[in-house]
Amino acid sequence: MSNPVKEFNEYRAKMNDKILADNNKIIKRIFNLDTNAFQEGALDIKTKELLGLVASAVLRCDDCIKYHLESSKKVGLKKEEVMEALSIATLVGGTIVIPHLRSAFEFWEALEANN
Amino acid sequence: MSNPVKEFNEYRAKMNDKILADNNKIIKRIFNLDTNAFQEGALDIKTKELLGLVASAVLRCDDCIKYHLESSKKVGLKKEEVMEALSIATLVGGTIVIPHLRSAFEFWEALEANN
Amino acid sequence: MSNPVKEFNEYRAKMNDKILADNNKIIKRIFNLDTNAFQEGALDIKTKELLGLVASAVLRCDDCIKYHLESSKKVGLKKEEVMEALSIATLVGGTIVIPHLRSAFEFWEALEANN
Amino acid sequence: MSNPVKEFNEYRAKMNDKILADNNKIIKRIFNLDTNAFQEGALDIKTKELLGLVASAVLRCDDCIKYHLESSKKVGLKKEEVMEALSIATLVGGTIVIPHLRSAFEFWEALEANN
Amino acid sequence: MSNPVKEFNEYRAKMNDKILADNNKIIKRIFNLDTNAFQEGALDIKTKELLGLVASAVLRCDDCIKYHLESSKKVGLKKEEVMEALSIATLVGGTIVIPHLRSAFEFWEALEANN
Amino acid sequence: MSNPVKEFNEYRAKMNDKILADNNKIIKRIFNLDTNAFQEGALDIKTKELLGLVASAVLRCDDCIKYHLESSKKVGLKKEEVMEALSIATLVGGTIVIPHLRSAFEFWEALEANN
Numbered sequence: 179m180s181n182p183v184k185e186f187n188e189y190r191a192k193m194n195d196k197i198l199a200d201n202n203k204i205i206k207r208i209f210n211l212d213t214n215a216f217q218e219g220a221l222d223i224k225t226k227e228l229l230g231l232v233a234s235a236v237l238r239c240d241d242c243i244k245y246h247l248e249s250s251k252k253v254g255l256k257k258e259e260v261m262e263a264l265s266i267a268t269l270v271g272g273t274i275v276i277p278h279l280r281s282a283f284e285f286w287e288a289l290e291a292n293n
Numbered sequence: 294m295s296n297p298v299k300e301f302n303e304y305r306a307k308m309n310d311k312i313l314a315d316n317n318k319i320i321k322r323i324f325n326l327d328t329n330a331f332q333e334g335a336l337d338i339k340t341k342e343l344l345g346l347v348a349s350a351v352l353r354c355d356d357c358i359k360y361h362l363e364s365s366k367k368v369g370l371k372k373e374e375v376m377e378a379l380s381i382a383t384l385v386g387g388t389i390v391i392p393h394l395r396s397a398f399e400f401w402e403a404l405e406a407n408n
Numbered sequence: 409m410s411n412p413v414k415e416f417n418e419y420r421a422k423m424n425d426k427i428l429a430d431n432n433k434i435i436k437r438i439f440n441l442d443t444n445a446f447q448e449g450a451l452d453i454k455t456k457e458l459l460g461l462v463a464s465a466v467l468r469c470d471d472c473i474k475y476h477l478e479s480s481k482k483v484g485l486k487k488e489e490v491m492e493a494l495s496i497a498t499l500v501g502g503t504i505v506i507p508h509l510r511s512a513f514e515f516w517e518a519l520e521a522n523n
Numbered sequence: 524m525s526n527p528v529k530e531f532n533e534y535r536a537k538m539n540d541k542i543l544a545d546n547n548k549i550i551k552r553i554f555n556l557d558t559n560a561f562q563e564g565a566l567d568i569k570t571k572e573l574l575g576l577v578a579s580a581v582l583r584c585d586d587c588i589k590y591h592l593e594s595s596k597k598v599g600l601k602k603e604e605v606m607e608a609l610s611i612a613t614l615v616g617g618t619i620v621i622p623h624l625r626s627a628f629e630f631w632e633a634l635e636a637n638n
Numbered sequence: 639m640s641n642p643v644k645e646f647n648e649y650r651a652k653m654n655d656k657i658l659a660d661n662n663k664i665i666k667r668i669f670n671l672d673t674n675a676f677q678e679g680a681l682d683i684k685t686k687e688l689l690g691l692v693a694s695a696v697l698r699c700d701d702c703i704k705y706h707l708e709s710s711k712k713v714g715l716k717k718e719e720v721m722e723a724l725s726i727a728t729l730v731g732g733t734i735v736i737p738h739l740r741s742a743f744e745f746w747e748a749l750e751a752n753n
Numbered sequence: 754m755s756n757p758v759k760e761f762n763e764y765r766a767k768m769n770d771k772i773l774a775d776n777n778k779i780i781k782r783i784f785n786l787d788t789n790a791f792q793e794g795a796l797d798i799k800t801k802e803l804l805g806l807v808a809s810a811v812l813r814c815d816d817c818i819k820y821h822l823e824s825s826k827k828v829g830l831k832k833e834e835v836m837e838a839l840s841i842a843t844l845v846g847g848t849i850v851i852p853h854l855r856s857a858f859e860f861w862e863a864l865e866a867n868n
């Protein structure tokens with residue numbers, strides 16, 4: 179049976195490895211920044227994950243949404259918190275965000291099924 | 294044999310049901326507004342569908358394009374009217390709209406085949 | 409007293425002349441297409457202006473909005489038709505369209521004052 | 524002496540009044556939703572303001588950024604929390620967000636000067 | 639065995655033929671301009687392909703990226719040149735470009751395998 | 754007499770200093786990357802400046818366009834090379850890029866007048 183979470187993570191990991199092996203300094207540093215930016219700071223990790231999620235949603239990047247949904251779940255955010263964040267994204271970004279809301283709901287279900 | 298129109302509508306309906314069942318007030322109202330905005334008013338329904346289609350096309354939202362193509366067909370818009378609207382979208386939005394034009398043409402064919 | 413419509417048109421005309429005098433073939437042809445695309449065809453001129461307006465609004469291009477507001481007024485579109493088109497743009501494009509709605513209202517007032 | 528905060532708010536209030544007086548139902552409801560979406564819910568008000576700020580920043584809407592900076596200050600967010608949110612926006616949205624970062628810093632200073 | 643390059647080109651060619659057969663003048667001229675714009679001029683063909691690639695990447699259009707990757711390879715651009723261009727796109731456009739970077743790497747591999 | 758190049762650079766420098774003084778690590782590193790990305794590498798400096806310019810143009814960031822126009826001039830790019838790059842941006846990004854083309858032409862004139 180297919181597992182969308184596993185497939186997403188495996189493809190992502192495989193391609194990230196290839197990109198990083200390619201040794202482009204700018205890209206490597208951007209990847210590195212991406213890890214650092216979501217560490218605890220003046221804002222806690224949960225808030226930062228929600229910020230990453232909303233940024234991804236209004237910019238309509240499905241893979242980025244999936245990534246932040248998974249991280250959100252890992253740091254203990256609840257479904258209703260995540261959905262409230264996505265509701266703000268849909269209001270600010272408009273109804274064109276709705277298709278991404280559909281795939282976000284589907285991926286969240288897969289994350290819950292994976293536990 | 295696969296039917297892209299049916300598949301699109303079934304997935305859309307299934308996920309919309311789940312999203313609405315989740316009971317987030319902001320999202321429910323946005324869904325509600327989406328229905329109201331395309332009702333007859335100062336502008337007729339055909340014009341409004343074309344406006345929704347062009348907005349979807351320049352924002353490059355394939356699912357939104359499909360949705361408005363189907364509604365456009367239902368309210369009696371002809372292929373050449375729809376294509377003229379899409380030509381304006383391609384000019385205003387640039388050649389990055391062209392891949393969406395390809396999938397729009399394909400979906401329109403599927404809509405015609407479904408009749 | 410300042411006249412926003414006149415100022416907009418004068419700057420636009422002055423810079424367009426310079427751009428066209430520069431003789432870049434691609435740019436000249438795009439300018440040319442822009443004139444042709446809004447001519448009567450399968451769709452009438454009023455509908456096409458509204459399509460151009462909505463595309464400009466969801467892409468949040470103030471100058472493009474102003475241009476299509478002026479053309480919309482010239483071809484006889486009424487305020488409530490224009491506002492209904494802009495309401496669809498705001499729904500599809502989200503609340504980030506609202507600042508452009510404000511400047512669109514202001515420019516429409518200037519267009520009416522200019523009559 | 525000019526006061527950017529006062530000017531921004533006065534223009535915003537004046538034009539919002541005109542837009543709402545125009546009585547377009549869709550637009551009125553979107554304005555209404557915009558107020559509701561940032562009320563306390565599963566997420567607290569501070570988190571929601573930061574979500575609105577980041578959405579505005581990655582979508583590069585200066586007026587939306589200003590609005591959420593002012594609300595952020597009102598609900599008690601500190602400069603370093605706001606800046607950390609904006610740093611995530613700059614990373615996710617890229618260096619094209621930097622000009623908006625500049626005007627955000629300038630507006631934050633004006634907000635502090637206004638106290 | 640599946641060949642992503644062949645599949646991409648066949649679908650693209652098939653749909654382009656249908657679009658052009660539809661005889662919409664604006665769309666036909668935009669397709670025509672797209673061919674002309676990448677011919678040698680003040681800038682050489684390699685530079686132009688990289689410009690098309692970066693524009694496609696920051697606008698996050700996977701099909702446009704694939705098209706320019708294939709053309710880039712045909713005109714003799716090396717992998718490290720292409721990746722350096724994509725690193726600028728990722729910096730300017732932000733981390734939301736990263737998923738497109740992954741599919742770009744994958745398609746480049748397919749192009750190399752096709753030789 | 755006003756000097757748009759000087760004003761742009763002074764405001765930019767003043768605000769960049771304030772942002773960097775604020776000591777947010779993520780933002781500081783992004784600023785740093787921005788300097789590194791446009792150094793000579795597999796691609797020469799001229800090509801990279803044109804890539805930065807086209808990315809800025811299709812993403813419709815006037816300040817970013819101005820910055821890359823000035824750098825383009827400094828590294829010896831000629832007007833016709835710059836305009837050819839901008840013509841590709843206008844084709845790929847659509848007619849909504851045209852207002853930015855107007856301000857780009859105006860700023861280029863100011864750069865030439867400053868010599």
